Amino acid sequence: MFHISSQKKYWTFDNEESLEQLRYEANQKYRNKMLASGKPGVSDAVLLEAHEENVLFRHYEKRLLDFCNAFKPVMPKSVVGTAIMYFRRFYLNNSLMEYHPRTIMLICAYLSCKVDEFNVSSTQFVGNLVQESAAGQERALEQILEYELLLIQQLNFHLVVHTPYRPMEGLLIDIKTRYPLLENPESLRKSVDDFLTRVTLTDSGLLFPPSQIAMTAILNSASRAGLSMESYLTECMGLKEDKETLLKMYDAMRRIKSLMKKYELPKPDEVNAYKVKLERVHADFVTNSNTKRKRGYEDDDHVAKEPRMTEEEEWTDEDLDDL
Amino acid sequence: MDDQGCPRCKTTKYRNPSLKLMVNVCGHTLCESCVDMLFVRGSGNCVQCDTPLRKSNFRVQLFEDPAVDKEVEIRKKVLKIYNKRDFDFSNLREYNDYLERVEEIVYNLTNNLEVEGTKQIMEAYQRENRDIIQKNKAKLTREQEELEELLLLEQQGNEQRRLETLQEEQRQLQAKRKSKQALLDELERSHVPATILLAQHKDRAAQLETQIEKQKQVVKTTIFSTGIPMGQTVSLLTVTRLEEVLYHYQPIHIHTYGPPVPELEQLGRLGYLNHVRTAQPQDMAGGYNSGLACHRAIQDAFSGLFHPLG
Numbered sequence: 001m002f003h004i005s006s007q008k009k010y011w012t013f014d015n016e017e018s019l020e021q022l023r024y025e026a027n028q029k030y031r032n033k034m035l036a037s038g039k040p041g042v043s044d045a046v047l048l049e050a051h052e053e054n055v056l057f058r059h060y061e062k063r064l065l066d067f068c069n070a071f072k073p074v075m076p077k078s079v080v081g082t083a084i085m086y087f088r089r090f091y092l093n094n095s096l097m098e099y100h101p102r103t104i105m106l107i108c109a110y111l112s113c114k115v116d117e118f119n120v121s122s123t124q125f126v127g128n129l130v131q132e133s134a135a136g137q138e139r140a141l142e143q144i145l146e147y148e149l150l151l152i153q154q155l156n157f158h159l160v161v162h163t164p165y166r167p168m169e170g171l172l173i174d175i176k177t178r179y180p181l182l183e184n185p186e187s188l189r190k191s192v193d194d195f196l197t198r199v200t201l202t203d204s205g206l207l208f209p210p211s212q213i214a215m216t217a218i219l220n221s222a223s224r225a226g227l228s229m230e231s232y233l234t235e236c237m238g239l240k241e242d243k244e245t246l247l248k249m250y251d252a253m254r255r256i257k258s259l260m261k262k263y264e265l266p267k268p269d270e271v272n273a274y275k276v277k278l279e280r281v282h283a284d285f286v287t288n289s290n291t292k293r294k295r296g297y298e299d300d301d302h303v304a305k306e307p308r309m310t311e312e313e314e315w316t317d318e319d320l321d322d323l
Numbered sequence: 324m325d326d327q328g329c330p331r332c333k334t335t336k337y338r339n340p341s342l343k344l345m346v347n348v349c350g351h352t353l354c355e356s357c358v359d360m361l362f363v364r365g366s367g368n369c370v371q372c373d374t375p376l377r378k379s380n381f382r383v384q385l386f387e388d389p390a391v392d393k394e395v396e397i398r399k400k401v402l403k404i405y406n407k408r409d410f411d412f413s414n415l416r417e418y419n420d421y422l423e424r425v426e427e428i429v430y431n432l433t434n435n436l437e438v439e440g441t442k443q444i445m446e447a448y449q450r451e452n453r454d455i456i457q458k459n460k461a462k463l464t465r466e467q468e469e470l471e472e473l474l475l476l477e478q479q480g481n482e483q484r485r486l487e488t489l490q491e492e493q494r495q496l497q498a499k500r501k502s503k504q505a506l507l508d509e510l511e512r513s514h515v516p517a518t519i520l521l522a523q524h525k526d527r528a529a530q531l532e533t534q535i536e537k538q539k540q541v542v543k544t545t546i547f548s549t550g551i552p553m554g555q556t557v558s559l560l561t562v563t564r565l566e567e568v569l570y571h572y573q574p575i576h577i578h579t580y581g582p583p584v585p586e587l588e589q590l591g592r593l594g595y596l597n598h599v600r601t602a603q604p605q606d607m608a609g610g611y612n613s614g615l616a617c618h619r620a621i622q623d624a625f626s627g628l629f630h631p632l633g
Binding site for chain 1: 577578579580581582593594595597598599617619620621622623624625626627628629630631
């Protein structure tokens with residue numbers, strides 16, 4: 001349940017500023033590391049700023065959403081929600097320059113399938129990268145397996161994510177049982193789903209409990225459809241006396257809505273400009289320090305420690321286009 | 324037992340489970356008849372690895388895996404040379420290092436790695452520690468003798484007990500026979516009616532039985548199984564009386580930060596179940612009912628709804 005979950009304890013923050021702060025710090029940490037390492041060609045202009053990273057992040061997040069939607073077999077919504085949440089949490093504490101989002105987004109999807117018990121074999125998973133040849137899919141799979149442990153580590157091993165979909169179902173059931181004023185709650189379902197999909201692309205998952213997000217979704221759709229649901233909160237939730245909690249609820253809902261309004265799809269020209277920078281950073285500076293991959297337990301004499309200076313991008317962005 | 328056939332005659336092992344497998348120093352198996360066959364022809368090479376062999380080198384296989392037998396043989400030989408014990412070393416670390424070296428050697432010889440080098444190491448060690456080896460050999464033999472003496476004593480004890488029980492049985496049988504004979508004699512001789520005689524005989528037989536029973540139980544127990552001799556009064560320290568607070572059950576209270584959730588049992592009454600997909604007979608067979616899914620959805624919906632925000 002959410003109230004005793006790790007999500008509530010560790011991954012629910014108070015306000016957007018703290019999130020911004022965390023991302024800024026992650027970016028700064030990497031920049032300082034690069035500048036201090038003294039590699040040739042490193043300068044402030046070459047590395048990405050926090051707001052540039054933000055644009056790229058939103059771009060890759062959208063790609064992740066598209067990848068999950070085009071996935072065969074059909075991915076349940078909770079799996080999609082979990083994958084996006086993993087992506088978001090990972091880049092809260094890490095910079096995009098250090099780990100390329102293209103790889104991380106596939107790993108997020110893969111891990112989320114495993115955690116949510118949506119059984120997809122690894123070959124089936126990479127089979128969804130339709131632009132690739134079989135060899136390219138193999139390479140993608142290798143990369144996924146290489147970084148999977150890193151992802152789990154950066155998530156601090158908190159793998160259970162509570163998405164707003166089940167609370168939404170629960171609230172609909174509750175409305176149908178206890179709130180006969182609203183005649184046909186099912187009519188709201190489509191717009192509620194829409195709302196929830198858009199909400200996953202914002203930071204709301206890191207700021208609010210999923211039940212509040214679901215509540216916002218339902219009330220919003222109801223008001224859009226012109227139906228009033230004020231008395232639901234006051235009567236059924238027993239908040240008639242408790243003005244303070246009621247105010248807090250409204251406040252939360254307002255904030256969620258404003259977050260949604262603020263979200264905009266990143267502009268293509270900006271994205272391309274920053275992407276070029278990102279590629280350069282990765283090509284030039286990122287040494288694959290994660291090559292100490294433990295391929296099964298070899299003899300301790302022969303731990304493979306060859307630092308592979310290969311490029312990570314054996315498959316490019318365009319391969320994920322029009323999935 | 325039959326998972327490996329003899330590599331030469333293949334079928335004979337399966338057909339004849341009593342046929343034994345023999346192992347030699349290269350670690351390969353041969354059944355008895357093949358061993359004989361091989362040395363009749365005068366050639367003495369192993370079938371699989373072509374190492375020259377002597378007939379005396381074949382031992383009856385004790386383990387299923389011939390490699391284990393090979394290792395056991397090698398280990399015996401190595402330990403004849405490397406026979407230091409734990410009190411020969413000053414600290415545990417050295418002893419462990421020594422043991423590890425021994426294992427290395429055994430491993431190398433078993434898997435035919437660096438056989439030459441290992442043999443040289445062994446010879447060097449033998450030369451250096453000749454006197455220590457001799458001393459330890461002497462110690463070993465003494466210990467073994469002591470063990471054997473103990474074993475002998477035990478065996479003798481067993482033998483004696485067996486003999487005694489045998490004799491007891493004999494005596495009882497004889498006693499019974501005697502009483503029967505006596506009964507027959509009396510039936511012949513006396514003038515007392517037969518029924519009374521029979522009754523008397525039965526009485527006597529019963530008495531004999533009880534006597535035998537008592538004798539069997541006369542095994543005097545002088546000590547308890549823990550070693551405390553019987554009849555000794557053991558003084559116990561007074562047990563201090565522990566007073567503790569009686570445990571009182573308090574139901575746990577979990578803060579859900581949300582409105583109260585109706586109980587699972589009441590969901591049907593309150594009408595929630597009308598809005599959930601009804602469980603199919605297949606689902607119900609496994610123990611599922613629609614209330615479970617409904618309850619979970621409601622719990623998730625209410626959990627954290629009033630979560631305090633910053």
